[in-house]
Amino acid sequence: MTDGTPAGASVGERGAAITGIGQSDVGRRLNRSPLGLTLDACLDAIADAGLTRDDIDGIATYPGNMDNPPGFSGAGVVEVQDALRLELDWYTGGLELPGQLGSVIDACVAVAAGLATHVLCFRSVWEATAQGTKGRASVTSGGGGGGGGSFRAGGFMQWTLPFGAPSAANWIACYAQRHFHEYGTTREQLAHIALNARKNAGRNPKAIYRDPMSLDDYLAARMISSPLCLFDCDVPADGATAVIVSRADATAGLRRRPIDVDAVGTAIRGRPSWDQWDDLTTMALRDAGAMLWDRTDLRPTDVGVAELYDGFSFITLAWLEALGFCGKGEGGPFIDGGDRIALDGELPLNTNGGQLSAGRLHGYGFLHEACLQLWGEGGERQVPGPPEVAVAAAGGGPLAGCLLLTHRP
Amino acid sequence: MADKPFRVLPKVTSDNEHFWRGGETGELRFLQCTSCGYLVHPPAPVCPRDLSRQLAPHTVSGRGTVATYTVNHQPWYPGLDPPYVVAIVEIEEQADVRLMTNVVNCDVEKVRIGLAVQVTFEQHDDVWIPLFEPAA
Numbered sequence A: 001m002t003d004g005t006p007a008g009a010s011v012g013e014r015g016a017a018i019t020g021i022g023q024s025d026v027g028r029r030l031n032r033s034p035l036g037l038t039l040d041a042c043l044d045a046i047a048d049a050g051l052t053r054d055d056i057d058g059i060a061t062y063p064g065n066m067d068n069p070p071g072f073s074g075a076g077v078v079e080v081q082d083a084l085r086l087e088l089d090w091y092t093g094g095l096e097l098p099g100q101l102g103s104v105i106d107a108c109v110a111v112a113a114g115l116a117t118h119v120l121c122f123r124s125v126w127e128a129t130a131q132g133t134k135g136r137a138s139v140t141s142g143g144g145g146g147g148g149g150s151f152r153a154g155g156f157m158q159w160t161l162p163f164g165a166p167s168a169a170n171w172i173a174c175y176a177q178r179h180f181h182e183y184g185t186t187r188e189q190l191a192h193i194a195l196n197a198r199k200n201a202g203r204n205p206k207a208i209y210r211d212p213m214s215l216d217d218y219l220a221a222r223m224i225s226s227p228l229c230l231f232d233c234d235v236p237a238d239g240a241t242a243v244i245v246s247r248a249d250a251t252a253g254l255r256r257r258p259i260d261v262d263a264v265g266t267a268i269r270g271r272p273s274w275d276q277w278d279d280l281t282t283m284a285l286r287d288a289g290a291m292l293w294d295r296t297d298l299r300p301t302d303v304g305v306a307e308l309y310d311g312f313s314f315i316t317l318a319w320l321e322a323l324g325f326c327g328k329g330e331g332g333p334f335i336d337g338g339d340r341i342a343l344d345g346e347l348p349l350n351t352n353g354g355q356l357s358a359g360r361l362h363g364y365g366f367l368h369e370a371c372l373q374l375w376g377e378g379g380e381r382q383v384p385g386p387p388e389v390a391v392a393a394a395g396g397g398p399l400a401g402c403l404l405l406t407h408r409p
Numbered sequence B: 001m002a003d004k005p006f007r008v009l010p011k012v013t014s015d016n017e018h019f020w021r022g023g024e025t026g027e028l029r030f031l032q033c034t035s036c037g038y039l040v041h042p043p044a045p046v047c048p049r050d051l052s053r054q055l056a057p058h059t060v061s062g063r064g065t066v067a068t069y070t071v072n073h074q075p076w077y078p079g080l081d082p083p084y085v086v087a088i089v090e091i092e093e094q095a096d097v098r099l100m101t102n103v104v105n106c107d108v109e110k111v112r113i114g115l116a117v118q119v120t121f122e123q124h125d126d127v128w129i130p131l132f133e134p135a136a
């Protein structure tokens, strides 16, 4: 089965709209309270929508409250609800979702079903502060850092940790290598995901790394896990992002003209695994991307701006293929030279600098930026138009979810 | 043996001990459905092909092919020195059974997709870690 809209089913997510966005300060080692950062973003989004906290009757978040890996979650549903004394009709927070934006998609479904009217969705991280001066905190090393001792790996990690492969960098590198092998993709091509991000970050005052980067800089960077070098890996950050998802027929009188949710993609039809996935040049994003286009009459050529997850550069390339912006295996030539994906190109990509240069806001940063672009508030990095159709996509490996958004005059 | 690298060890349970302790007798083992022959990995109590619950450990040849790999350069653990090869190996008997592993006893620059490999075990305490080396 490949059809995302079974006969007789409606595209229910069209009952949802995005009415506000918010973001805290973003940086390295802000040494702020994680809940404080989270509330900054949440209150910013509520005000942006022209709502008050009394209007919020739902919360959706990824991944929920958790202590490990350090800095991976700044707050869960409970902390935010209690801090703001919200009265909720519906809420969700967890990890087993179609990617980080799966929580936003859940909110779309909830408002469309009438379970809530205005849902506060958020994602907050403090991985830079948690990392301190030690190694990257988001690496699942086992035992809360460094492994060793009496710690023993269970679940999926038993199949990776004994082999010195604790990081998604290793797992994604295996996918990139297979793509290079099958399609002739090169490091010089893949570099343009990172170079494009850095160029756009130079126009984003909140981005963490804004200094220009050349192809030579990229090729000279130290290798992390071949073919991925340091600049293929995103940068741990402190920061929180929030969006308000509202019932589409409850947006009259709000501050902004809402952004319409046209379609979402949530499918995973292969094995939910990094190492057992059938096609080692794609990931779950293959299925989420295909499902998205099954639910709309819009086509990839209608998209004016694409905000595609770049936890590692190769994931963005894979999303480009999965969403049909180029053919399967053609991602390398598509991004080669960087012109097509530049701010003035045919498909402006990761216009805020992505997680590679702006900071690892973990999925929500892409949705925030897509909305900002559709509302024409991108400042120095605004895509001319403004664009009327955007894709926001997040997740790699067995995690993937995407939204097609429209904002028409 | 002091020359063994540091390794995080798996938690051995009744569900996975056929795999993690097969190396004691030099055997790479997977659960196999006794009705249809399908190898089930990671171990599960039901065959995903015919839903049979009759599964038993089965020893395979230990031969496989490198489906993909990466040369890891990042020092993740003290005592496990880069560079080393992390590979995904497809086993000969059933290509959709894959193991993330290391390719050892081989120059890291010599590893390629499609390389024929065979299993070799590295013992740590009560666990035999299945690694692979170029086939003879």
Ligand SMILES: [Zn+2]
Pocket: B033, B034, B035, B036, B037, B038, B047, B048, B049, B050, B051, B052
């Ligand atoms: Zn069977």
